[in-house]
Amino acid sequence: MSVSTRVGERGDMADVDESEFTGLAQRHRSELHVHCYRMLGSFEDAEDTVQETFLRAWRRRETYEGRSTFRAWLYKIATNACLDLLAKRRPEPATGGEVLWLQPYPDRLLDELVAQEDGPEAAAVSRETIELAYLVAVQHLAPRPRAVLILRDVVGWPAKDVAELLGDSVNSVNSALQRARAGLREHLPASRQDWTGGDEDTATHDLVRRYAEASVSADIDAIAEMLREDVRVSMPPTPGLVIGRAAVLEDWNEHEFAEMTGLRVVETAVNRQPALGAYQWDETAGAYLPLTVDVLRIEDGVISEITTFHADQFPRLGLPERLPADYAQGES
Template sequence: MSETGEVTEAIRAGDQERFAALAQRHRHELEVHCYRMLGSYSDAEDMVQETLLRAWRRRETFEGRATPRAWLYRIATNACLDALSGPARSREVVMAMAGGERSAQAEVPWLRPIPDRVLDLAAPGEGEPHAVAAARETIELAYLAAIQHLPPRQRAVLILRDVAGWRAEETADALELSVPAVKSALQRARATLRVHLPERRADWKPATEPSAEERQVLRRYLKASQKGDLDTLAALLREDARQAMPPATLLYAGRAAILEMWRPVMEGPEAWGEWRLIETGANRQPAVASYVRRPGETSFAAVNLDVLRIEDGLIAEITTFGPEVLAAFGLPEKI
């Protein structure tokens, strides 16, 4: 029996347990979809739970004309739009500029990373129709931050059309818009996106995971950070590298500004202590979790998660998140 038939049968039988098991097949993919809409993995997890509850409550709306996946996407998208329209979830992009440079990541205080392990679970086999669900070019932090600059409905149109690959008619039906309204929203969204994405992003090569060169740079960054070797770290940074630290709307623009911020933490009488870093992956980008053992302490405490964007063998951007995100990566508070 097809999945559509299984879902229809579960609904007719009033079998909530079986219905939930069928819907769970799409859970990880829905988490990625909601993550794009909301920009925060923890919020996306909550929204998928809300989606599955809504799906059961509105099970009579499943008529079998669309696939269960498409039906759940529709419910998830509208659940995200409802959440974003509520006053308690109001989100405003904040201007962040340093040295004439702007960073979309620094302007989105609610931005949080998503572990690569979640993307692995969401990704179908290569070549399948919805393989783009976890494609790197639509999940990297630069892209995630840029689409958060879009009004929620424009964001939904862009994601459904350009990421999920829906036709204009399907998108219009899901969002209760006219087809001309969908086409207009998509055109405006694409124009806004070009403004907020890094200038060279059009030259990036699509990939599903960091390249061997990126991993090599990451490991050099890890070793240099553990040794407090600022000379090597300087050599790894592009001259125009940037570092953002959401939720703080801070932007350190340029190699010199980044090193000036790092120096007192790693060198001199105020240095924090001995460092240990653990390699991981976030948003299909190389990442490291940092821990420090301060003088007189016996264990290393979590400090942050750095997610790197690497271009031509050099670090172009670092997005730094607090230690609260590490649990989602299966990493401990102390080592």
């Protein structure tokens, strides 16, 4: 009998060694990482919390009795690990509405999760619940209602299972879910983004291309034509949320964006949204070095939000650490 069969049918951990246990747990690493990422909003915190989840699971392996699936048992431990972290050190969202600890999640990792053959993970990375706007909205919820919302509406758990995990009644869970859904609606955009990433997205692909070209030439006027009137721009972990085209352009002019030279961009995708990794020429290095990552939200044919991340996110997103001197804009 295989270890997965023993654990799945009998809940018997007594004769499972550490390597077997690790192999069984690792099958669920990717989806647990996405779950923790939704709870925490930070890729790095999610990574640490998954490690903590596996450590707790191994130490408490005798508590697994087989009444639920091994996957569900790991979800319970991961959720509690997230709640413990949030109770210890998670700050409140900034007054402007931005989430300072927000980090991007590379599409390539989401694609790997969807490609897994074990089914239920695919539903956990639906576009609407991994976009940055959703992540930001979720971070405005208190930790326990946040957990209820994610477990019920994203992971698909029944109320009784969530109640058991949190030590609450089913009525309390249902009430928390209603409050969380209402809170989520307060922070979510009114409409969905115009992006699937597929070849059929010709108009949005064209908009991203034009944004890339205007960024390379630091053409603020051209970019302005692509922005919605009430566009929102943030740059976590730097405080500040700039709202409105006029305010955004004023901010860019103050930071002398139009004076920047030696720029190149590489298109990528994060959180199921189009993104651009920007590089700037460095004479000493003799190469274009990482500058920022712009993640775009596109609605009704215009850019409604730009979330800019610092250069430290490049390695995680699979972007080159540098571009050669002869790099021609637009090459793949």
